[in-house]
Amino acid sequence: MACRPPSSLNNGQHRFTLDAMVGFKRQNQSRYLGLEPRLTFGSIQGSGIDSQTQIAGAGVIGPASAEKNCKNTHLTAKQQAICSRSPPVLQAVSAGARLAIEECQHQFRSARWNCSVSPENPENVFGGVMLVNSREAAFIHAISAAGVAYSVTRACSRGELTDCSCDNRVRTRQPNNWQWGGCSEDIHFGEKFSREWSDSGEEPVKEGVLHGSKGLAGQLMRKHDSEAGRRAIRSRMQRVCKCHGMSGSCSVRVCWRRLPAFRVAGVALAALHEGAALVRLAQRGGRRPARLRPARPDLKRPNKTDLVYLEDSPDYCERNLTLGIPGTRGRVCNRTSLGLDGCRLLCCGRGYQTRVRDVTEKCKCRFVWCCHVKCELCRHTREEHVCN
Numbered sequence: 429m430a431c432r433p434p435s436s437l438n439n440g441q442h443r444f445t446l447d448a449m450v451g452f453k454r455q456n457q458s459r460y461l462g463l464e465p466r467l468t469f470g471s472i473q474g475s476g477i478d479s480q481t482q483i484a485g486a487g488v489i490g491p492a493s494a495e496k497n498c499k500n501t502h503l504t505a506k507q508q509a510i511c512s513r514s515p516p517v518l519q520a521v522s523a524g525a526r527l528a529i530e531e532c533q534h535q536f537r538s539a540r541w542n543c544s545v546s547p548e549n550p551e552n553v554f555g556g557v558m559l560v561n562s563r564e565a566a567f568i569h570a571i572s573a574a575g576v577a578y579s580v581t582r583a584c585s586r587g588e589l590t591d592c593s594c595d596n597r598v599r600t601r602q603p604n605n606w607q608w609g610g611c612s613e614d615i616h617f618g619e620k621f622s623r624e625w626s627d628s629g630e631e632p633v634k635e636g637v638l639h640g641s642k643g644l645a646g647q648l649m650r651k652h653d654s655e656a657g658r659r660a661i662r663s664r665m666q667r668v669c670k671c672h673g674m675s676g677s678c679s680v681r682v683c684w685r686r687l688p689a690f691r692v693a694g695v696a697l698a699a700l701h702e703g704a705a706l707v708r709l710a711q712r713g714g715r716r717p718a719r720l721r722p723a724r725p726d727l728k729r730p731n732k733t734d735l736v737y738l739e740d741s742p743d744y745c746e747r748n749l750t751l752g753i754p755g756t757r758g759r760v761c762n763r764t765s766l767g768l769d770g771c772r773l774l775c776c777g778r779g780y781q782t783r784v785r786d787v788t789e790k791c792k793c794r795f796v797w798c799c800h801v802k803c804e805l806c807r808h809t810r811e812e813h814v815c816n
Contacts, residue, residue, distance in 0.1 A: 506628035514591050517580065521625065524579030528571045529553075531694035535567075535701075538769035540744035540776070542759075543568075546752045555752015559641045561649055561738035563704040569650050570657030570697050570735055573622050577658045578690055581618030585611050585686075592617040598685055606669060610684035615665055619658045626654050638709055645709035645738055648720050652736050659733050660696050664688040697735070704737050705730035745776035756815050763813045775815035785810050 497518055498511035511518050532543040541564055546555040558565050584592035595614035630647060637643045665685050673679035705728065710721040720736060722729055730736050742748065747755035761771035761780055771780045791806035 504629055504631070507625060510625060510628060514589060517583075517589055517591075517621070520580045520583040520589065521576055523583075524575035524577070524622075525572065526575075527579060527690055528568075528575030531575070531690060532568060532571055534691075535694050535698040538767070538774070540756055540768070540774060541741070541753070544752075544754050556748075557742070557751055557753065560742055560751070561641070561646050562741040563701055563735065563737040564741055566649065566653045566704055566735040566737045567697060567701040569653040570660070570700070571694065572657070573626055573654035574657035574661050574693050574697065575690070576625060577615070577618040577622035577661050578687060578693070579618075580621045581613050581615050581661075581687060584617055585613045595685065603683070606681035606683050608684065609682035610670075612685040613665075613687050615662050615685075615687065619662060622658055623655070627651070638711075639738075643709075644718060645720070648709070648718070649707070649736055649738055652720065652730075652732075656700065656733055656735055657693075657697060660693045660700075661687065663733070664692055664696070700733070700735045704735040707736045707738060709738075745778075759815045761813050761815055771813055771815065778816040780813045780815050782811055782813050785812060 498508050498515055500508070503511065529543070529545065536543040541557070543554075545553050554568060558568065580589070580592075583589050585594060587593065592614055594611040595616065596612075597616070598612045599608040601608070630650070633642070633644045633647055639645055666688055667683050667685055669681050669683040671678035671681055706723040707720040707730065708723045709718055711718045720730075742751055742753060744753055745756055747753060747757070756774055756776060757778075759774055761774040762769045763771050763780070763782075766772075768774065786807060787810045788805055788807050790803040793801050793803040796802045
């Protein structure tokens with residue numbers, strides 16, 4: 429994941445604290461999240477962040493420093509209380525946030541909006557894009573909630589958290605031709621924690637504020653999309669089995685449940701982003717709570733697994749400093765592609781320039797006994813097409 433200065437994902441009322449959880453800090457602040465100086469840090473590929481940026485959450489948080497980090501000012505009071513119950517969970521949340529940003533940048537790598545981040549923005553890693561209740565904001569809320577649920581669930585099965593372990597509820601089922609065994613990953617605990625964490629990041633909506641980033645409609649949208657993100661993980665849990673018996677006879681077949689690859693959920697949520705439902709706030713009067721409804725009668729009513737949004741997306745073609753949108757000028761495009769990465773779409777009709785670069789790459793690699801790979805260096809020219 430990309431590393432950047434700590435800041436909360438504060439799109440108005442919602443403080444999921446994605447930046448705070450990833451723990452973006454510069455080198456002179458390496459003890460953020462209780463990480464010891466000896467730990468190894470990395471960088472996010474393709475994020476535009478320099479190689480000196482660090483990734484927090486890559487090491488182990490000690491008991492003393494973990495409890496101290498629960499007092500992070502980027503967390504709401506409720507989130508600090510949750511963290512204080514089990515300080516090591518902060519690292520799992522950090523890893524989940526980092527996972528979410530990586531997946532977002534992968535899924536949108538060829539689109540006009542490529543999930544760009546703003547390391548210089550002290551308030552919001554994604555910039556003002558999150559102030560618009562668009563389908564891109566919907567995806568970020570969903571993938572963020574999914575990342576936390578995923579990371580906490582994995583931490584449970586690895587024994588890194590004391591509040592949870594394996595999911596023994598599956599053993600109450602009576603399957604045929606095989607039996608439950610091993611350690612089934614407890615996605616139910618991960619979902620519950622993710623829901624509690626993100627709900628605790630919501631600040632109360634002021635009475636009468638219905639629309640905009642601080643309104644009731646935006647809050648309902650965030651909750652809906654976050655839940656859809658969690659369901660994208662739970663619905664794709666896998667059952668894996670192993671055979672036991674003499675000479676591989678498979679007389680006993682033992683199975684357990686495990687998380688899918690996070691990429692599977694990312695692909696599913698990216699598809700939901702494309703088909704996200706445009707909704708509006710419907711107030712029903714009396715004591716009946718307000719709900720989100722299709723913006724027009726001819727639109728399908730979204731279910732709990734769909735993503736929803738309230739506003740059209742901003743223009744991602746041109747640079748917008750207010751919203752933190754870099755625009756597509758200077759982006760490398762594919763001249764022969766008819767897809768989103770093609771020069772016609774990515775360059776927004778402005779055209780492109782072709783430049784030739786000299787590239788040096790490893791080639792003619794061969795395995796040398798024992799035990800390394802020996803390569804030669806080959807130089808060649810490569811054409812690149814860059815948006816005007």
